[in-house]
Amino acid sequence: MATVTNPLIMRVRAALETINDPASGRNLIAAGAIRGLAADDDGRVRFTLELSGADRQASEALLEAAKAAAGSVDGVSSVSAVATAHQAQSPQTQKPTTPAGAHANPFGLKGKPKIEAAGETLTGVKSVIAVASGKGGVGKSTVAANLAVALAATGKRVGILDADIYGPSLPTLFGLKDKPTMREGKIVPHEAYGVKAMSIGWLVDQEKAVAWRGPMVMGAVRQLMTDVDWGELDILLIDTPPGTGDTHLSLIQSKRLSGAVIVSTPQEMALADMRRGVALFRQTKTPVLGIIENMAWLEMPDGSRQYIFGEGGARKAANALEAPFLGSIPLYPELRQASDEGMPLAAREHPASDSFKELAEKIGKSIDD
């Protein structure tokens, strides 16, 4: 294999390495799916995405993700790419109800109901909103859980689905340890703090989940969207794993996302990853409802602010991306403590609750408009 020395191409390759090919379980570069990658002096990048185990819908989603990843690289002015997918199954033999590349029953549920076709899922749910972050550990799950509680307090019927397969935190954040029950072949979500709550952590043994590859992850996400009895909801928040991977692709493929909210700290490293997330959602025509800055500052006893991760970075990045800036959540030791104790701070009196309430009102309004 020829050695790549063009720095722009090397950066694009690195970006493409963050996208997984669910069929092979390897990243697009390692899977050899990227062919003819080239860039000219003006930063115009082109490549062909060659997939052998994906159907048209899956390859379209992967193509969009690959274009978004390449397009988010510094120095890239445009991306031109096409997919040449070979059908994994012929149209006659392909089952229309399970997307190609997705494992049909990763939880091994007994009496597993039929996975419905995309478009028929979550019929009682008005808006499905993904909560995403480019980087891990920025407080995405904490924000999602508290936002759900704050949204419920505004009178909306709210559900939260913790789809962070490799690090589910909702059981801890809501203090719910018991597995959910089944009713008429559907999983019944827990109810806590006025919110219907479901976590992949209740269904999957964490030690096994770390070894899950793309098809299992995609199947799990599909099942969580279709096999949970959400009933009638105004908003379903989906807490996704950090980065842009199989979970995001499954959600995009389901065509049920009404929008995405992106959480970031003001730190430049987190913002760079956040831009990639924004690019993915935009390229797949998922509206970015806005950006939330978490851990924005630490309030000192004298009332001054310490900007531990830098000042105002997420607001500036949101402006540059022309995405709505929804607001900032400071660093509150009580927020961490309440999360560890399984009692979301948004359910109590605290300045953080006011911040979550403001965010909830903005998000509620953006989906009502």
Ligand SMILES: Nc1ncnc2c1ncn2[C@@H]1O[C@H](COP(=O)(O)OP(=O)(O)OP(=O)(O)O)[C@@H](O)[C@H]1O
């Ligand atoms: N504003 C905040 N103030 C204080 N602590 C916070 C704040 N936001 C999050 N935390 C704490 O930071 C840690 C990481 O938060 P969290 O698990 O929500 O991040 P995440 O982005 O969802 O992580 P992952 O990458 O594992 O999905 C937790 O201990 C949480 O309690």
